[in-house]
Amino acid sequence: MQLIIQLDAQTARQLEEIQAHxxxxxxxxxxxxxxxxxxxxxxxxxxxxxxxxxYELVCNVSATTSSN
Structure with missing residues (x-):
């Protein structure tokens, strides 16, 4: 997959710093x-x-109990 993105200045600086390190x-x-x-x-x-x-178990138990 190819992406084209725009980064804000802070994120671009962080990316450059990670790449440099x-x-x-x-x-x-x-x-x-x-x-x-x-x-x-x-x-x-x-x-x-x-x-x-x-939640589904509780609902199933409640439905079973209330139908008795």
């Missing part, structure tokens, strides 16, 4: 940044899935 291509720096962000989101995704599952 790591000697990595800008594309690799961005790919790794996306990978890190994705990893951070995983616990939140798992929490959402578990919360939804518990």
């Amino acid at each position: 790591t000697n990595q291509d800008i594309s690799l720096v961005i790919q790794q940044g996306i990978g890190l962000y994705y990893q951070q989101l995983q616990p939140h995704r798992q929490f959402y899935i578990e919360t939804k599952r518990q």
Whole structure:
């Protein structure tokens, strides 16, 4: 996938600084940044899935109990 983006001055400076310290291509720096962000989101995704599952269980139990 090819992206064309505009960065504000602060973000551009941060990207340049990361690139200077790591000697990595800008594309690799961005790919790794996306990978890190994705990893951070995983616990939140798992929490959402578990919360939804518990809610569905409670609703199913309530519906079963109230129909008796």
